[in-house]
Amino acid sequence: MTTRWTAVRVLRDRTAGRCLTAVVVSGFGTSALWLASGVWVKDLTGSDGLAALCMLAMWAPTLAGPFLGTLADRHRRRPLLVALSLFMAVLLLTLCAVDGPGGLWLLYAVLFVYGAAGTVHDAAESALVAGAVDRSLLGDFNGLRMTANEGMKLLAPLAGAGLYTAYGGPGVAVLDAASFLAAALVYLSLRVREERPAPAREGGRSATAEGVRHLWADAGLRPLVLAGGVTMLCAGVSGALTYAVVEDLGHSPAYAGVLYAVQGAGSVTVGLLSGPALRRLGARRFAAYGISLLAVAVALRAVPYDPAAWACAAAVGVGLPAALIAVLTGVQQRTPGPLLGRVTATAGTLVHTPNVIGLAAGAVLVELLGHRAQLVALGVVLGVTAAVLLGQSPASADRTAARSASDASPA
Numbered sequence: 001m002t003t004r005w006t007a008v009r010v011l012r013d014r015t016a017g018r019c020l021t022a023v024v025v026s027g028f029g030t031s032a033l034w035l036a037s038g039v040w041v042k043d044l045t046g047s048d049g050l051a052a053l054c055m056l057a058m059w060a061p062t063l064a065g066p067f068l069g070t071l072a073d074r075h076r077r078r079p080l081l082v083a084l085s086l087f088m089a090v091l092l093l094t095l096c097a098v099d100g101p102g103g104l105w106l107l108y109a110v111l112f113v114y115g116a117a118g119t120v121h122d123a124a125e126s127a128l129v130a131g132a133v134d135r136s137l138l139g140d141f142n143g144l145r146m147t148a149n150e151g152m153k154l155l156a157p158l159a160g161a162g163l164y165t166a167y168g169g170p171g172v173a174v175l176d177a178a179s180f181l182a183a184a185l186v187y188l189s190l191r192v193r194e195e196r197p198a199p200a201r202e203g204g205r206s207a208t209a210e211g212v213r214h215l216w217a218d219a220g221l222r223p224l225v226l227a228g229g230v231t232m233l234c235a236g237v238s239g240a241l242t243y244a245v246v247e248d249l250g251h252s253p254a255y256a257g258v259l260y261a262v263q264g265a266g267s268v269t270v271g272l273l274s275g276p277a278l279r280r281l282g283a284r285r286f287a288a289y290g291i292s293l294l295a296v297a298v299a300l301r302a303v304p305y306d307p308a309a310w311a312c313a314a315a316v317g318v319g320l321p322a323a324l325i326a327v328l329t330g331v332q333q334r335t336p337g338p339l340l341g342r343v344t345a346t347a348g349t350l351v352h353t354p355n356v357i358g359l360a361a362g363a364v365l366v367e368l369l370g371h372r373a374q375l376v377a378l379g380v381v382l383g384v385t386a387a388v389l390l391g392q393s394p395a396s397a398d399r400t401a402a403r404s405a406s407d408a409s410p411a
Contacts, residue, residue: 009140009275015132015192016141019125022186023145026085027152029179030118032160032172033092034058037111039161040169044101057108059356061116062349066208068116069123069345073211073338077128078190084121085184088114092180095173107169119345127340130332132192138332140275142325147271150264150321211342214335221334221347224287227389228327228351231291234378234385235320236358237365238298244371248304259313266317274325283330284389290322291386299379302372327351 011017037054041047061068072080091110098107129141163171215221246255270290278286297315300308327347335343365374 009137010144013133013137015190016137018186018190019129020144022183024148025179026183027149028156029176031152031156033176036160036164036169036172054111057111058115061119062352065119065345065349066212068119069342070208071120072123072127072341077124078187078192080124081187082184084117085180088117089177089180092173092177096170123341123345126332126344130340131337139278139329142329143271143274146321146325147268150267211339211346214339215343215346218334221330223389223392224284224327224330225347225350227385228323229354230385231323232351233354233358234382236355237362238378240359240362241366241371244366245301249306249309262310262313263317266314267321270318270321278329283326287323287326288386288389290319291382294319295379295382295386298382299376302375
């Protein structure tokens with residue numbers, strides 16, 4: 001396993017380093033708004049349900065991922081990222097007009113567009129990075145991207161909360177707008193050569209389905225993405241049980257914040273190590289080992305013992321991101337450039353939508369069944385998922401990988 005420090009490998013690559021900078025900058029504003037939007041609605045209406053709708057508004061567009069990803073394949077990726085960032089910077093400023101319950105429709109509308117633009121943005125960024133960055137750096141970049149995102153989740157909400165206290169929701173919206181403006185400037189500074197995409201041979205649903213067909217036909221990607229979806233479904237159910245776990249430990253609900261912080265530290269760690277691990281193990285085994293660790297951690301959350309809870313939180317922080325990093329890296333390595341936006345967005349829909357379903361299911365099941373039995377059952381399901389992924393024959397996947405790599409073209 002290479003001993004080079006992941007951050008050094010990525011930052012030495014000019015394109016990778018600047019793309020990572022844009023991710024950090026825009027991610028800071030996004031994480032701040034994610035927290036503040038719900039608090040904003042709660043303060044305006046006093047309703048927990050209306051506050052929860054903020055998250056739904058941002059997540060709902062991921063269901064249209066296969067269609068939205070097509071947009072990332074119809075345009076050159078760098079200009080598209082610049083345009084999307086500038087558009088969001090302007091759109092967010094309209095939230096300064098929200099000053100009472102009557103303006104909530106505008107907040108929900110902006111959050112919905114935010115989610116849709118984010119889906120296109122992620123697909124275009126993935127395609128840009130895959131075409132412009134050395135293939136050996138993709139695992140390092142995706143791992144460091146995960147580290148940056150998790151770091152933002154630890155820091156940005158504090159900044160958002162402080163801004164919200166001082167200036168209200170509009171202050172956080174201005175911060176997020178500024179972060180998108182800064183990201184646009186970073187994308188403008190990139191020096192990448194992109195060919196104009198060839199005219200689409202198919203339109204509408206046919207073009208969207210082309211990405212779905214590629215994902216399903218690839219013997220290496222299909223089980224990887226399906227395993228990612230099952231993993232996120234179980235993670236969603238497990239996440240909904242967090243407060244039951246905290247109560248079983250004998251602590252107040254605020255103790256969940258401690259466990260989330262420990263989990264975030266685990267995610268930062270695996271992000272730094274994922275590049276060398278992916279080069280040594282490959283995406284399939286890296287994901288399977290991560291899911292195996294997650295299976296053990298989720299099952300042991302049923303043990304009402306503080307040290308065990310801390311260890312499990314850290315293990316969840318390592319295992320869950322490992323699966324997500326492996327899926328994204330596998331998609332980038334095995335997908336031809338002209339299809340990469342659609343395939344990335346489709347994989348995102350298949351992996352992340354089950355998490356929302358799992359959160360909803362867990363919220364219902366926690367009232368009906370004991371959380372300990374559920375956690376053990378989830379651990380078994382995750383263990384089976386890892387075993388199936390490990391049991392996949394690598395021969396067919398390798399043949400598909402070789403074919404995809406030879407067909408790929410730069411973004």
